Amino acid sequence: MTPLKGVRILDLTHALAGPFCTYHLGLLGAEIVKVEPPRVGDDFRDFAPDTFDAVNGGKQSVTIDLKQEAGRALLHDLARGADVLIENFRPDAARKLGVDWDVLRAANPKLVYCSISGFGASGPRAAWPAVEWSVQAAAGLSAMYLDDDADPRDLGIGMLDIFSGTSAVIAILSAILEQRRTGEGRRLEVTMADAALTLASSGLAQQLSGERVGKVKRRPAVGRFKARDGRVFVMAAHQRWFGKLAEVLGAPSLLDDERFATPAARDANAEALRETIEARLAARDAVEWQDALLAAGVPSAAVVQLRSLVESGYYDDAGMIHDVWSQARGKAQRAAGATFSGRTIRAAPGEVPALGAQTEAALGRFGVTAERLEALRKDAVI
Structure with a gap:
């Protein structure tokens, strides 16, 4: 094509x-x-x-x-x-x-x-x-x-x-x-x-509304939390997702804890919540938590290095990674192909x-x- x-x-x-x-x-x-x-x-x-x-x-x-x-x-x-x-x-x-x-x-x-x-x-x-x-x-x-x-x-x-x-x-x-x-x-x-x-643009909208000047607003149950062997990203900002997180962590009582029962309470006790979450996450590897959270419908992903993901072959079937030969250097290197159309165009670059x-x-x-x-x-x- x-x-x-x-x-x-x-x-x-x-x-x-x-x-x-x-x-x-x-x-x-x-x-x-x-x-x-x-x-x-x-x-x-x-x-x-x-x-x-x-x-x-x-x-x-x-x-x-x-x-x-x-x-x-x-x-x-x-x-x-x-x-x-x-x-x-x-x-x-x-x-x-x-x-x-x-x-x-x-x-x-x-x-x-x-x-x-x-x-x-x-x-x-x-x-x-x-x-x-x-x-x-x-x-x-x-x-x-x-x-x-x-x-x-x-x-x-x-x-x-x-x-x-x-x-x-x-x-x-x-x-x-x-x-x-x-x-x-x-x-x-x-x-x-x-x-x-x-x-x-999204951050600007927050700033212009006076919500916050500077960084994107931090949310207490959203972030890259420490697990046993690395970090796992968790998105549990909404009450439903937070309830699922508590279940996966084996701590349903978090919803009964007045410090964490509501979004406002979690905001006020963000550091205590982080410590509580990470204490539970320390029992298993990041990928294990990722899989358990995904199965529960909570957006989650183990934090990985891009190089390791590419070397795993994840992008190969999508036609996104190619070996590119340099005439001047006399060698090839792996590089991204059609990075915003590769799954459709599947075009391999020339030398x-x-x-x-x-x-x-x-x-x-x-x-x-x-x-x-x-x-x-x-x-x-x-």
Whole structure:
């Protein structure tokens, strides 16, 4: 199943959010031409090679020096033969390089042009350099789940790059549908700051209502409690679930204890309740409690490491995990495939390209002649 077969995408992105986006468009069948600077390429090739390999399988690597006039002219020609262009330059960089929306739209009015940035092309933060963690801090996201007294080196959970990339996929798919219907292109702008607001929306609702400022509200019978060999997550916020928890723990009398009989009482005696729960859980392993609680209808799960879950083969039948071969590194690594469509699409990524490995072949498919290729190579444009 390749719904984007025949769609040609120019990928001018680097690092994570943009490559994650184009990787998934490639898994959906699009042809991804990854444009990289000669000799250095995407900085994640050296800085984070495992991450690079995980989100660049199946792409064609073409090297073009966009700082040279001949390189910009070449990209303009490629844009004429493309359906989509995706970039994640800082907002003013694309304009300075002459590959911004206004210029490329003139070359191809049907082009869908997607920009991914930290804070957008306008506004007081537009010029800020942006990474996952700085945007989380500036957008109020990390303050929702990291305590002020936590180790300052604790960065939290990397989520904005991935969610921004996913948001870009959704926007691009929508624009491709519009392009097919109207024959016109569109400029799309996806920002990590907007993605942060979306991820924080439920917590924001609580804050705006005055319920709580800061972390998500803690509930006394919800959390990752210590069992004999690890931790088990339990969701027993509702009275019915709490009653089931008490039964599974072999302590039905908890419902008669005035400290725990009602949600308000449990709130007031949260620490005592935690100690009581964990004293019972200490008798058995986390998986045993998980199974017993699930059988009773209480949402529960033993807390596991993601690596161990992947190695268990849990995701294999879903078509989510693949061995990805890196041409440059000469080895394979396991990586996630179509992470938001794998159970339906079941697409396996191709090889991770070495820097510039497909330059001549890909440019030839865009109509660049052998004579021009020779001249571009001679001038170190490609």
